[in-house]
Amino acid sequence: MQRYREYLLASAAARHRLWLFNPQPPDWQQPYLTGATQVDVLDRDAVLAQARELAANRPVRGVLSWDETLVVNTAHVAAALGLPGATVDGIEACRDKHRTRRLLTAAGLPQPRYGWADDAEAAVTLAEHIGFPVVVKPRGMGASIGVALALDAPQARAAFQIADEASRIGAVAYHGGALVEEYLTGPEISMDAAVVDGEYVPLFLARKQVGMHPYFEELGHVVDPADPLREDPDLLRILRAAHQVIGLRYGITHTELKLTDCGPVIVEINGRLGGDLIPLLGSLATGIDPGAAVVDVALARRPQVDATRHRVVGIRFGYPPADCRVDAVQVPAADEQAGILHAAVLVEPGTELRLPPGGYISRHSYVICAGATAGECDDRLAAAAAAVRMRGQALTGTSAG
Incomplete structure (x- = not known):
């Protein structure tokens, strides 16, 4: 992950001293660290034990991760050590896409029609009820892994199998089954933002290019500091309301939306910075430092979000x-x-x-x-x-x- 992550680690280290929890001894990360602990970062009990031991021996001010598979354990560490954080419930509401749908729909925010399927036949029944085309996806994966478009019943069965199998390479808590959702038409965008004491603070907006139909592989992104959507009141109203609904008090989020004929609709909220080097694009386009922003939010500080480049x-x-x-x-x-x-x-x-x-x-x-x-x-x-x-x-x- 060095090619994708070193720029973040470097800017975070320039902001504050860092101690790395990692399954392997530090390699390319070493110049940016004060120290490191070798631990299975997917083993929550082991991570919590090591975090408590570290905090007993030196002051720990915050905890952060930009890895999708680790954001829940990060929230548990913050809770255990009394550090600022997204809260476990708040981050679970991001990580579990089915839970996100339920919460946003109950709050009256624009959402596609959807349902949960435990097997392929249930997926077909849901798809027929919603109306084709539908999108079938696992509830706990990122980067559009296991997501497929289905135009009819045979494709819905095949898409369920793809989503179900993809879910089993991720966290055990999200193994099996799939979401079946109404297909939303329109351009796709993402917004990276900080949440500090409940205040939603936009960082940068990207427009996404997807391809490899019927899948949704992310082929590219563009960040334009002058994009009018970054200050669009309707878009920001929906984003602020959604973050209040999921109960996120502190954190960095990457929210993906479709711009439909009926307005912006949230596809998913991720409790981390965007992947695909989107934060690097944001930094190169605006001068806003994403690694420093992650550290600031982990310390319960409002990050600097004034653009110095255009x-x-x-x-x-x-x-x-x-x-x-x-x-x-x-x-x-x-x-x-x-x-x-x-x-x-x-x-x-x-x-x-x-x-x-x-x-x-x-x-x-x-x-x-x-x-x-x-x-x-x-x-x-x-x-x-x-x-x-x-x-x-x-x-x-x-x-x-």
Whole structure:
């Protein structure tokens, strides 16, 4: 995860001294740490025991994580040590997508019609009641893993199987079953924000590009500091109300929404910063430091959210055209005139990349570009992505690609 996370750890460490809980001894993280504890971070009892031992020997001011699988344990540590935090109930209301739907629907906030299915036939019955097309998804995964569109009963059965199987690679508490939801049409956006003593503080808004129908793989994002939606009163009203409903007092959230004909509708609320390097795009576009913001919120402080930069920044991920074993990847060099801020290879030679449903987030590279306008940024992203070269061998006997 170094390529995806080092920028956050570096900025967090510049804000406050850090002590890492990690299943392996620190490696690339070492320059940013005061110390580290080796522990199975998915074992809540072990994490709590080590957290209490650390707090008995040195002052602990806050606890944070930007990993989807760890946000619940992070909330338990905050509660056990009396630190500022999202509360366990608040973070569970983010982590469990079925619970999120129930709470927001009961509060009268715009939501798709939905239901819960324990097996494939129940998923078909729900889909027929809601009306095709429907989206079928696991309730405790992120990054659109296991999410599929179904246009008819056979596809609903297949989509349930995909979601159910995907759920079993995540936390045990969310194993099995699937949500069946009305398909929402319209562009998709995300908002990263801080919540401090119940106040919802927007950081940056991104517009998302998805693909690989009938799946929802995230291909890219664009952050525009001048996007009018960032200050849109209807959008902010819905976001503030939703965070009050789920009971989040302190934390960082990444909320995904669809812009439908009936207005913004929340797809999900994640109790962490956005993935896919969206916070890095936000920093490059606005100057707002996401790693520092996470630390500030963990210390119950309101982060600095005034923009010091004003440019459009986007990312485009490179995917293979089919399942393959990678031989080599080449990316263009940074080029200020072409607007290429950064480009990186994400895989080593020999890596197998499988497209949904055989695999997810199977990226070989990314390019990050800037422009004076959203149109210019999109053009530069397209040109930079076209300059990426990947050589590989097709995989045979696979279920995807």
